[in-house]
Amino acid sequence: xxxxxxxxxxxxxxxxxxxxxxxxxxxxxxxxxxxxxxxxxxxxxxxxxxxxxxxxxxxxxxxxxxxxxxxxxxxxxxxxxxxxxxxxxxxxxxxxxxxxxxxxxxxxxxxxxxxxxxxxxxxxxxxxxxxxxxxxxxxxxxxxxxxxxxxxxxxxxxxxxxxxxxxxxxxxxxxxxxxxxxxxxxxxxxxxxxxxxxxxxxxxxxxxxxxxxxxxxxxxxxxxxxxxxxxxxxxxxxxxxxxxxxxxxxxxxxxxxxxxxxxxxxxxxxxxxxxxxxxxxxxxxxxxxxxxxxxxxxxxxxxxxxxxxxxxxxxxxxxxxxxxxxxxxxxxxxxxxxxxxxxxxxxxxxxxxxxxxxxxxx
Amino acid sequence: xxxxxxxxxxxxxxxxxxxxxxxxxxxxxxxxxxxxxxxxxxxxxxxxxxxxxxxxxxxxxxxxxxxxxxxxxxxxxxxxxxxxxxxxxxxxxxxxxxxxxxxxxxxxxxxxxxxxxxxxxxxxxxxxxxxxxxxxxxxxxxxxxxxxxxxxxxxxxxxxxxxxxxxxxxxxxxxxxxxxxxxxxxxxxxxxxxxxxxxxxxxxxxxxxxxxxxxxxxxxxxxxxxxxxxxxxxxxxxxxxxxxxxxxxxxxxxxxxxxxxxxxxxxxxxxxxxxxxxx
Ligand SMILES: Nc1ncnc2c1ncn2[C@@H]1O[C@H](COP(=O)(O)OP(=O)(O)O)[C@@H](O)[C@H]1O
Ligand SMILES: [Mg+2]
Numbered sequence: 001x002x003x004x005x006x007x008x009x010x011x012x013x014x015x016x017x018x019x020x021x022x023x024x025x026x027x028x029x030x031x032x033x034x035x036x037x038x039x040x041x042x043x044x045x046x047x048x049x050x051x052x053x054x055x056x057x058x059x060x061x062x063x064x065x066x067x068x069x070x071x072x073x074x075x076x077x078x079x080x081x082x083x084x085x086x087x088x089x090x091x092x093x094x095x096x097x098x099x100x101x102x103x104x105x106x107x108x109x110x111x112x113x114x115x116x117x118x119x120x121x122x123x124x125x126x127x128x129x130x131x132x133x134x135x136x137x138x139x140x141x142x143x144x145x146x147x148x149x150x151x152x153x154x155x156x157x158x159x160x161x162x163x164x165x166x167x168x169x170x171x172x173x174x175x176x177x178x179x180x181x182x183x184x185x186x187x188x189x190x191x192x193x194x195x196x197x198x199x200x201x202x203x204x205x206x207x208x209x210x211x212x213x214x215x216x217x218x219x220x221x222x223x224x225x226x227x228x229x230x231x232x233x234x235x236x237x238x239x240x241x242x243x244x245x246x247x248x249x250x251x252x253x254x255x256x257x258x259x260x261x262x263x264x265x266x267x268x269x270x271x272x273x274x275x276x277x278x279x280x281x282x283x284x285x286x287x288x289x290x291x292x293x294x295x296x297x298x299x300x301x302x303x304x305x306x307x308x309x310x311x312x313x314x315x316x317x318x319x320x321x322x323x324x325x326x327x328x329x330x331x332x333x334x335x336x337x338x339x340x341x342x343x344x345x346x347x348x349x350x351x352x353x354x355x356x357x358x359x360x361x362x
Numbered sequence: 363x364x365x366x367x368x369x370x371x372x373x374x375x376x377x378x379x380x381x382x383x384x385x386x387x388x389x390x391x392x393x394x395x396x397x398x399x400x401x402x403x404x405x406x407x408x409x410x411x412x413x414x415x416x417x418x419x420x421x422x423x424x425x426x427x428x429x430x431x432x433x434x435x436x437x438x439x440x441x442x443x444x445x446x447x448x449x450x451x452x453x454x455x456x457x458x459x460x461x462x463x464x465x466x467x468x469x470x471x472x473x474x475x476x477x478x479x480x481x482x483x484x485x486x487x488x489x490x491x492x493x494x495x496x497x498x499x500x501x502x503x504x505x506x507x508x509x510x511x512x513x514x515x516x517x518x519x520x521x522x523x524x525x526x527x528x529x530x531x532x533x534x535x536x537x538x539x540x541x542x543x544x545x546x547x548x549x550x551x552x553x554x555x556x557x558x559x560x561x562x563x564x565x566x567x568x569x570x571x572x573x574x575x576x577x578x579x580x581x582x583x584x585x586x587x588x589x590x591x592x593x594x595x596x597x598x599x600x601x602x603x604x605x606x607x608x609x610x611x612x613x614x615x616x617x618x619x620x621x622x623x624x625x626x627x628x629x630x631x632x633x634x635x636x637x638x639x640x641x
Contacts, residue, residue: 259444259446259448260448260450262418262444262448263444263448263450265417265418265435265436266416266418266436266441266442267438267461267462267465267466268435268436268437268438268465269465273465277461278450281450281452281453282450282451282452284452359452360451360452360495360497
């Protein structure tokens with residue numbers, strides 16, 4: 001039981017919990033308590049210090065901002081207005097709260113608000129679907145289109161939209177980069193002749209990809225009824241992020257151990273079998289490393305691309321909040337930042353688990 | 363006509379200034395059913411020689427004839443056990459052997475393949491580890507898999523490149539006997555490369571030293587006229603065995619001394635190298 005837990009925990013990359021599990025199991029208490037302290041308490045302390053630092057920095061920034069505001073009021077409107085403003089700020093009223101880096105508590109508050117908002121919106125949506133269920137059935141039977149819910153998406157909806165886009169982009173990069181990488185890896189001629197494409201396009205910024213893709217997609221899909229902003233953003237994400245997989249696949253395929261090639265020769269495998277039974281399995285670890293980089297790059301550029309493409313998702317959430325400029329916008333942006341970070345971390349962990357399951361190394 | 367014949371085979375690596383002639387004028391004849399061992403120092407060109415016979419590389423000049431015809435590339439008739447096992451790490455023991463069996467006998471039914479593979483895994487005493495991956499095995503076990511994989515292909519000529527070179531003495535002795543047991547079932551022609559004179563004398567009908575490279579050539583043939591099956595402990599008291607072994611070792615020491623003497627003439631520079639591979 002204990003060994004199983006430890007194995008699973010290690011497998012998903014949470015190896016630092018090992019001493020804690022051993023401690024709970026009552027094994028070598030002294031040694032494991034020390035280890036657990038080192039591996040869990042100290043990192044927790046660092047979180048605490050991080051929050052403390054954040055708190056004091058935001059206090060400082062807010063003070064500077066209020067002083068500036070009061071100073072300005074004094075110059076523009078005279079001492080009376082300045083006094084009023086000072087009192088207002090001291091009372092903590094929302095209407096005059098300085099608008100700088102939010103404190104940790106405000107961010108937690110914003111998270112709660114976003115969650116409540118999500119619950120509200122989903123119940124609205126559920127009501128709507130229930131209300132129109134009968135109508136929609138009739139319409140479908142008559143061959144008409146359904147009436148769809150078109151309300152504002154909640155924060156959680158935005159997360160799922162972003163995930164959908166990132167997976168579409170990731171899939172696209174797999175479909176392009178792996179076969180291309182295999183081709184380039186197999187033929188040195190191809191590799192040298194197409195190297196320039198890889199070298200030139202790899203460093204191109206996501207913004208430029210987005211512009212390029214939208215130029216093309218707008219023309220091609222001019223008369224097709226699809227969500228163009230979604231198509232544009234997932235294609236841009238795919239094109240931006242596929243290079244790591246392309247480069248790693250071609251490197252893996254071109255550097256297969258000579259021993260394995262000799263086995264293929266001795267067994268007289270045909271080209272097809274040689275590729276699928278020797279070359280691909282042996283370059284799998286490298287391909288997977290490429291895929292991991294691709295997914296994390298895809299997630300990173302997605303936010304910027306959504307923001308620019310006006311396509312729904314976390315990116316546009318952040319942008320809207322920024323333009324909105326309401327009292328808790330900044331806190332919501334910070335919430336989004338943490339959510340983006342955590343999801344990126346989780347995606348990488350999931351890929352790591354796949355990598356461990358599917359490849360022979362480790 | 364010999365079963366396997368090498369005529370004036372030369373092989374060098376590299377180009378221009380960096381060209382080193384590894385093998386020069388190798389002449390060798392092996393008759394059908396013979397078990398020949400070639401012994402030589404590390405780096406003398408043994409792997410190069412066996413790769414030429416396997417068809418993995420081509421000679422610069424000279425001919426390699428198998429059953430009277432020049433060999434062209436690899437063939438299922440000539441099976442090779444590689445020096446470094448060369449198991450596919452992503453396949454289990456069973457799958458490593460099965461992949462070879464399936465490619466050599468494409469028309470066999472799954473049932474036949476399974477029985478054949480299992481019987482060869484049993485022959486090398488690995489049935490308990492059939493579903494393990496190579497990285498979970500010890501060196502000796504990996505070598506057994508490599509032996510099973512090659513012998514399960516039922517080659518007419520078995521080529522073995524220092525198959526036991528990386529193993530400890532005990533494991534080595536056991537595996538020598540296992541290989542001989544499997545070989546003696548149908549006594550196919552075999553060529554064993556080794557750096558251990560005792561191993562050559564114990565296993566082969568004929569031992570041929572390879573004079574160290576560069577420009578390695580084959581030395582005189584030593585016929586081992588000891589009846590089979592041979593018993594290792596009994597052999598240690600066999601005068602014939604002792605005499606043969608000593609004369610081969612003497613011969614090797616002599617050519618070894620020649621080589622060092624030759625090197626002492628030119629200034630002896632310590633190479634700035636870390637050995638990566640000891641055989
Ligand atoms: N592919 C190669 N390219 C260049 N030199 C090689 C190559 N393979 C072997 N050699 C050189 O040829 C010599 C003989 O090597 P090898 O046949 O592997 O010897 P052995 O198997 O007897 O230890 C060594 O000096 C080695 O460095
Ligand atoms: Mg060798």
